Amino acid sequence: MNNLKMVEFNDLFHEFKICRQLRYNRQLKVTNLEGKEWTFYYCLGQMVWATGGTHPFRRLRRNITLFCPQINIDNLQPFLANTSLDYWDYYLLENLYQNLKIESQQINAIINSTISEIFFDLAQEVNFKSLSYEYDEKVILEAIITSSTKNIFFQQTQASWNSWSKAGLEGLSPDLAPVIIKPEIIQQRVSPGVYKNLERLINGKYTLCDLAVKMKQSVLSVSRSLLPYIKQGIVALVEVADLPLVKAKIQNNYSSIPRTENPTIPVIACVDDSPQICQMLEKIITSNGMKFIKIEDPLEALPILIENKPDLIFLDLIMPGINGYELCANLRHTSVFAKTPIAILTASNGSFDRVRCNIFGATDFINKPVATDKVMKIVYKYVEFKKTADHPSNFTYCY
Structure with missing residues (x-):
């Protein structure tokens, strides 16, 4: 590590060292310029927990899977505290410990792994000096167990x-x-056989951290092995939404139709958590002789879209887990969809939403409720139709 980076790390950890030296009972909130937050909880100068960042739910799911293999994550609902609390994850661990579901060594391992991951998040900040720090004494978390591990996270992070x-x-x-x-x-x-396994894992659903746990390797070794493919443009890295700790299962009903069967017929996709909207669009699209893919779980959208490579994507704006803006940006960061027309479905007619749609890479938008004329106007505008034996004259021009 060069001297400049070492100085930056020392600046970053200065506030944390103060908390330890003065034996604070308080929380320290760190915020970057984009509003991303991390919160650290101290008890008598000992860091007992940290939360926040990009994927707090994914992170806890990973750590429970890694350190508590006896726990079925899908059965955690009775132990789950109000997730609107910043420290819901800490209460969950406390409940599991008090109900004899996990042991003290497992608690300690999860806490250490969580804090280490969050410090690494902070280490990736381009400009440490842009971080702001705020102290708050409203919430003081007592340590679930007395840990023999000292605050070694600074050295580990470096x-x-x-x-x-x-x-x-x-x-x-x-x-x-x-x-x-x-x-x-x-x-x-x-x-x-190897490709089938790669296709199962490298599908846009799992982060590099997730893959490390699944493959029982370090995140460093997994990332390093993928780096040549990333540099060659064979594999892309995309942003994904956080996952709820207990996932509601949504069945994605879609028809995967290989383009080789009839490559002249356009494929139109819709990502919308409303079955009614999907059904209405399906009726409009299929009645006009085109193939239709409906995706009701937005968190599963990316791999399905990559598999089918639609000519046009209708994308709902308000969805659980990930909104239309985020998903649109993720699609644009994937070379497969860099130029694919994306039409945002929105119930709002405000100019603000229209501007945001453009910022995040949307091609156009359509106001709900959907109607045949509005849908087909978008389709005609952006999809190129070719003459076919079945439809020799219906679609002959690119609008």
Whole structure:
């Protein structure tokens, strides 16, 4: 690590060292220029918990899976506190410990892993001097267990960041999810069995941190192994939404139709958590002789869209887990959809939403309720139709 970076780390950790030296009972909130927040909780100068960042739910799911294999995450609902509280995750661990579901060593491992991950998040901030710090004594969390581990997170973070940088990963976040965008190249290089396993894992659903747990490797080794593919444009890194700790299961009903069957017929996709909207669009699209893909779970949208490569995507604005703005931006960061027309579905007719749609990469928008004329106007405008034997004259021009 160069001297400049070492100075920056020392500046970053200065506030934390003060809390430890003065034996604070308070919380320290750190905020960057984009409003992203991390909160650290102290008890008598000992850091007992940290939360916040990009994926707090994913992070806790990962750590419970890693350190508490006996716990079925889908059965955690009875122990789950009000998730509107900043420290809901700490209460969950406390409830599990008090109900003899997890042991003290497991608690300690989860706490240490969580704090280390959050410090690494902070280490990735481009400009440490832009971070703001705020103290608050409203919430004081007592340690669930008395940990023998001292505050060694500063040294751990410096070492982790040094290894990450030396591997050429300095510009990559472990919170990004890899997805294969040129499958034909990888298929030429590996066996069918290996490719099937890669396709199952590198599909835009799992972050680099998630993959490390699934593959039982360090996030450094997983990221380093993918780096050549990323540099060659074979694999892309995309942003993904956080996951709820207990996921509601939504069945995505879509028809995967290989383009080789009839590549002349356009494929239109709709990502909307409303079954009614999907059904209405399906009726309009299919009655006009086109293929339709409906995706009701937005968190599952990216791999389905990559598999089917639609000619036009209708995207709802307000959805659970990830909104239309975020998903649109994620699609634009994937080379497969860099130029694909994306029409935002919105119930609002405000100019503010229209401006935001453009900022996040949307091509157009359509106001709800959907109607045949509005839908087909968008389709005619952006989709190129070719003459076919079945439809020799219906669609002959690109509008």
